[in-house]
Amino acid sequence: ADRSPWWRGAVIYQVYPRSFADGNGDGIGDIAGIRSRLNHLSALGVDAIWFSPWYPSPMADAGYDVSDYRDIDPVFGTLAEVEALIAEAHTLGIRTIVDVVPNHCSDAHPWFQAALAGGPGAPERDLFWFRPGRGPNGDERPTDWIGEFGGETWTRTTNPDGTPGDWYLHLFAPQQPDFNWDHPRVREEFEDILRFWFDRGVDGIRIDSAGLLVKDGTLPEVREDQPHPFHDLDGVHDIYRGWRRVADEYADRALIGEVWLPDRQRFANYLRPDELHAAFNFDFLGCAWDAAALRESIDGTLSAHAPVDAPATWVLSNHDVTRHITRYGRADTRFSFAAKREGTPTDLELGTRRARAAALLSLSLPGAAYVYQGEELGLYEVEDIPYAMRQDPMWERSGRIDPGRDGCRVPLPWAGDEPPFEFSPEGAAAPWLPQPADWKERTASAQTGDSASMLELYRAAIQARKADPALGDGELTWLPAPDGVLAFSRGGGFTCLVNLSPAPVPMPAQGELLLASGPLDDGLLPSDTAVWLRTAESTDGPRAADGP
Ligand code: TEU
Numbered sequence: 001a002d003r004s005p006w007w008r009g010a011v012i013y014q015v016y017p018r019s020f021a022d023g024n025g026d027g028i029g030d031i032a033g034i035r036s037r038l039n040h041l042s043a044l045g046v047d048a049i050w051f052s053p054w055y056p057s058p059m060a061d062a063g064y065d066v067s068d069y070r071d072i073d074p075v076f077g078t079l080a081e082v083e084a085l086i087a088e089a090h091t092l093g094i095r096t097i098v099d100v101v102p103n104h105c106s107d108a109h110p111w112f113q114a115a116l117a118g119g120p121g122a123p124e125r126d127l128f129w130f131r132p133g134r135g136p137n138g139d140e141r142p143t144d145w146i147g148e149f150g151g152e153t154w155t156r157t158t159n160p161d162g163t164p165g166d167w168y169l170h171l172f173a174p175q176q177p178d179f180n181w182d183h184p185r186v187r188e189e190f191e192d193i194l195r196f197w198f199d200r201g202v203d204g205i206r207i208d209s210a211g212l213l214v215k216d217g218t219l220p221e222v223r224e225d226q227p228h229p230f231h232d233l234d235g236v237h238d239i240y241r242g243w244r245r246v247a248d249e250y251a252d253r254a255l256i257g258e259v260w261l262p263d264r265q266r267f268a269n270y271l272r273p274d275e276l277h278a279a280f281n282f283d284f285l286g287c288a289w290d291a292a293a294l295r296e297s298i299d300g301t302l303s304a305h306a307p308v309d310a311p312a313t314w315v316l317s318n319h320d321v322t323r324h325i326t327r328y329g330r331a332d333t334r335f336s337f338a339a340k341r342e343g344t345p346t347d348l349e350l351g352t353r354r355a356r357a358a359a360l361l362s363l364s365l366p367g368a369a370y371v372y373q374g375e376e377l378g379l380y381e382v383e384d385i386p387y388a389m390r391q392d393p394m395w396e397r398s399g400r401i402d403p404g405r406d407g408c409r410v411p412l413p414w415a416g417d418e419p420p421f422e423f424s425p426e427g428a429a430a431p432w433l434p435q436p437a438d439w440k441e442r443t444a445s446a447q448t449g450d451s452a453s454m455l456e457l458y459r460a461a462i463q464a465r466k467a468d469p470a471l472g473d474g475e476l477t478w479l480p481a482p483d484g485v486l487a488f489s490r491g492g493g494f495t496c497l498v499n500l501s502p503a504p505v506p507m508p509a510q511g512e513l514l515l516a517s518g519p520l521d522d523g524l525l526p527s528d529t530a531v532w533l534r535t536a537e538s539t540d541g542p543r544a545a546d547g548p
């Protein structure tokens with residue numbers, strides 16, 4: 001299978017810096033903490049790390065509200081520490097990816113501050129979406145658009161003389177004003193920001209909310225029968241063609257888009273040869289734990305990516321969604337923002353069994369696989385965080401309907417029998433979100449050396465993947481299998497079997513057992529179990545993607 005360039009077949013680990021490891025004892029993760037735990041990622045065998053934002057920020061949206069794209073927030077450390085971290089990762093053979101947030105900045109960003117201070121007519125206002133209100137007094141919002149967190153998308157400003165002024169657009173929280181991407185200065189600024197990070201040696205850029213940048217400046221309301229005013233407008237592609245030219249000034253750099261878009265063809269448009277290198281597969285993430293649905297998602301993904309020759313990606317969790325162990329333990333295993341289903345009964349044992357099988361599935365599909373910090377420890381969604389302690393703006397913005405995303409952002413447990421589980425050094429402040437007491441069984445230290453643990457499964461699978469030339473990018477051939485069972489070969493004698501049916505089935509293929517997600521039952525493949533096999537098949541090159 002194809003392993004070059006690196007992003008086509010990489011295992012990419014997402015670090016959420018607030019919650020990975022705390023070096024200085026303030027209860028918040030930081031760069032020093034990440035550096036002290038790089039050995040964990042090296043032992044896990046990942047090819048690259050994507051770091052969620054660490055820039056100066058008032059943290060209205062946990063750092064996705066950036067006030068300076070070229071520096072590091074003091075809560076996380078310094079730019080010099082980040083440069084050292086990048087170098088240390090490279091020494092370990094691990095590439096680095098930074099998160100760039102181009103749709104909006106923080107209301108503390110100097111451009112927005114200047115736009116406010118300068119009053120109507122300030123040139124900086126053209127870098128954002130300032131508009132007069134509707135109605136005789138201008139006190140009605142320019143549009144009725146609903147934001148991505150729910151709630152209103154316009155906030156009224158006060159003029160320097162104290163009178164009520166224009167409104168500005170924010171698709172997320174009010175502290176996240178949207179940039180006007182029709183303005184050349186915005187375009188130049190971000191191309192320069194890309195160069196700033198590429199010059200510091202980063203190997204890739206994760207592009208936040210990549211489909212939202214361009215707006216219909218006539219500000220029409222959202223209507224079913226009309227093109228959407230800000231989702232996936234054709235104009236965004238021009239921006240990414242410019243970004244691709246910047247990436248191509250450097251060797252081996254990847255642009256990875258966060259594109260939430262149900263239409264697979266439109267999604268693939270972002271991956272044309274002169275645009276982004278890859279994008280997150282949310283189709284797969286949201287998919288039910290169901291063989292037919294997964295097979296449809298896998299086939300649909302692969303056939304949408306083939307014409308643009310882009311690698312598929314396989315994502316199960318991230319910092320925005322309910323952890324998949326929890327999802328997979330529910331009656332309805334799908335994910336959608338509209339139905340977060342907090343408090344739905346969860347069978348954690350079932351969810352864990354399925355998550356183990358899902359790990360073998362996603363790590364053996366063609367393309368790149370993503371691991372969200374803590375999934376390798378088997379962490380579940382923490383649903384009982386007291387509302388008063390929740391920090392995600394989604395909770396308030398949604399009118400307290402959406403529980404928010406704090407439950408998947410709880411600080412990692414590293415070792416020990418009680419919180420903070422060595423997330424922070426001894427004598428430190430409490431972690432910024434409370435950790436469940438029973439995570440003592442899920443610390444990295446407790447799992448190390450336990451061959452039945454989630455951590456050792458991930459380590460073994462990632463090592464086996466690296467050692468096997470059939471894995472990474474390439475082709476997939478479906479093998480005949482009973483209903484409820486996924487069976488595919490990757491060529492080179494590699495076969496993956498996953499039983500999603502409620503009962504054990506005879507193995508649909510025979511071979512040497514490389515890895516199993518759970519105990520096998522006398523030659524049968526138990527329910528919610530996956531295996532990797534070395535089969536007698538010849539080492540012929542890739543075959544057609546459509547099996548029988
Ligand atoms: O997320 C974008 C995102 O999740 C939305 O576009 C999504 O479609 C919406 O929440 C569902 O209604 C990114 C980051 O991953 C997230 O953490 C940030 O809060 C957000 O952008 C704003 O920067």
Ligand code: CA
Pocket residue numbers: 022023024025026027028029030075
């Ligand atoms: Ca800290």
